[in-house]
Amino acid sequence: MSIPVDRLLLNRLAFGGNPADLTEVGQLGADRWIDSQLAPAPGDDPGMVERLAAVRLHIKYDAGEGYAAADEMRPLALLDRDVADLWPLTDGKHPMAGQERQRPRQEVAAATLLRAIHSRWQLREVLVDFWHNHFNVNAAGDQAIAAALPAYDRMIRIHAFGNFREFLEAVATSSAMLTYLNNRSSRAGNANENFGRELLELHSLGRDAYLNDLYNRWRDVPGALKGRAAGYIDQDVYEAARAFTGWTIEDGAGLGGGQSLPATGRFAYVEAWHDNYQKRVLGVDFDPFQSPMADGRKVLDLVAFHPATARFVCTKLCRRLVADVPPDSLVKAATAVWIENQKQPDQIRRVVGAIAHAPETRQGFGAKVKRPLELVASYARGAGIDATVTEGLLNELDGSGQKLFGWAAPTGYPDSMDYWLSSHVLRKRWTLVLGLTENWWGTGVFLPTQRLGGAMTAEQAVSLWHEDLTGAVADDGTVGAILSGLQLAAGALLAAGRAADPQHRRILAYCAMTPAFNLR
């Protein structure tokens, strides 16, 4: 299948094409459009601000012991709140409905979906989704992570185009990650290894650099004796875990001697909990009794500037943006830019720019299947459905295999098509498309004839919508299948005026169920 380059780029660097962006790419040319997307204004664009302000998410629960019932349409009120403002949601002694405690996740998910559909800064939204998965936390079912999620999302937005070393420290000191990977309760003595391990395996060097089945002693790892270990083993995990002891959050924990931390949910460094003795990570010695946080920061330096990290993260970026199995030449080029700019404040912007402008990114089609979030956003965009986000749509997305901020494992959602082609996910894809078209969840009535009015045959309608959505011409089999679905004979005219809306809707929905629309 061949589709125009503009369309290919919008599938990869945006949540699909909408008419306005297609026009803009056409007018500016691909390179200038990419450059504009690489330099978004901070915050939401004015249209986005309005849309976010207009969202109302239903919240409903019965009265419980110590709290009253609620049944209201509530705006998104928590997105800008500091973690300290939301920390009371984690207080088990304060009676409250579970929905209130999970509300921050619901609001961030709503904003994420709405931005994916409508934000002018599409590439930023694509990257924010990437980084949320790279630095995955699971806010579903965990009150503290839910309360910290708005701050975590804002942090990711700040660093999405920034410097990876700075990004790592922002993640390592975030309340969401400190809770999710348990570092908040790690102490000298027997450190909690969860964060140290996943920092190495998932956030930085990657599992290909985990050489534990090859080497039992740190000194045997190639390069270790020169302070440049090629990879890591469990001994590095133990030592990295020790380096981060004392990195915690103000969660009211006792400090001994009648003192305790305040309960704000904010980052804290507790010297008394830190393991101050000498360490060795990746073949590099750490002297004992360093200044506060110096041990952890040194680990972050070592991993952020390690060549395995460059290769691992760049491979993941290319996989997300371009293809499940990205071209090696593209990964190599991105990795070189990563290393060359590793001290630059806009390191990631330069890497993403190199990928976005690369010839490999303008070739090939069908090397990925859209994830449900991409499917919903690209469908609303492509069809021109002026959708808002409702709790009904969010619930449906939750059940589609891609519950936003609700993936249990620290890997983030799988980024290869096999996972997204299970029978369950496929059924949910069909449901999402139909429901959005026919307003099952109150996301907005869609009147296709306002965009594509006038008398036309069913074949014409299929051809027009198919090309609008996918950029490709519908083949005879596709046209025939959709006509049979509408029980329309070849050459039959659609109904006159607004009466054609239901027919157009079904045609559109079927066009969005084609391989041409689900692949990218």
Place this chain on the structure above:
Amino acid sequence: MIVSRRALLQTGAAAIAWPGLRSLALAADSAAADTLVVVFLRGGCDGLSLLAPTNDPDYVADRGPDLRVRDDGAKPGRPVRQNCAPTVDFRLHPEAAPLGDIYDQRHLALLHATGLMNGTRSHFVAQDLMDRGLSDSAGLHGGGMDGWLTRLLRIHPSAAPAIATRPSLPASLGFHGASLAIPDLRSGLTLPGGPTVKPTLAALYRAASDPFGRAAAETLTEMDLVDLHLPRGADGKVADYRPENAAVYEETESGRAFRTVAQLLKMEIGLTVACVDIDGWDHHDNLAGRFSGLAGQFSRALAAFWNDAARYHDRLTVVVMTEFGRRLRTNKSNGADHGHGGVMMVLGGKVNGGEIYGRWPGLASADLDNGVDLAVTTDYRGVLAEVLTARFAAGHALGQIFPGFTPGRPMGLARA
């Protein structure tokens, strides 16, 4: 019948032997087919809490009084008779007590110190290796990315699709086409939007040659294989499922999963493989509380399933596995970090239960793997191989299902 295989579309492997085999299996008496339920406790289930050596002095010393299973006090573990290590007082976690009765009935066999013959403490490497029936991570880089269950089904075709009870398939079924992911069966496997949707989609994907279109076409076919067999009321709604023998499934991940498997088993569609994946065993903090809750949910669900499926015991085998056990000594978060040797369970009417199999290596410092973790004395593939040999006559194909694996002396876990 369409017998497409998602794998083949992607890998380009030849489709030679497939279609005939599947229809052959359909022609055979599908009701007589054996069913294998593979339960994977994702995250590294703490074997030292599940089946605890309660009187081992190192266990007592390294796990505080609140972080271990006790042989005394208000909530002691559930004792099990065994000949594996006669001086050790092995007990099931008190929340796993429902499994003790099945053990006493000799349907449940337990294995300690099992796992990968590979030192990885990475969840994702360990799970990948186990899902693919491997031991050596070099195998992950070559071809062979299909799962061990995919390979089993290749030599032992199933009339029914393979089932997963989560939204997507585990890698053990990787590239197996005839499969359904069914997180919930209560409202059937229909499509929304009215009766015209399914035939339209079938027509839309009929000529597809891309991975999405092929998977979609196949899903429509596989859905029918299950949906058309679901008992429905006069109103067309799926009838409520009524478990037998007063079994009760709780509304938990475990409860829903086992209820779905029981429902499919009783539909007599020739279910051969069902995968139940239970998340949440990565207990780096608050081990005692978190393990109790999850182990209780899981044990009650597995026991309910076993009782509910009583009529099927003779052709039902359940294997429970996890990627690794957890560290002997707990951390400062009152949790336990990634370890090595863990526990497996094999449950079935033809299982020689009521015993702990394998060799108990002990917990003294010198006996620990890397000085910190319970060692692995039984390769997880040895356990799976015995089940496949006894119940699926797959003894001749073990080298194919588990590349690089040489079976050791059989432990006598199961019989034909």
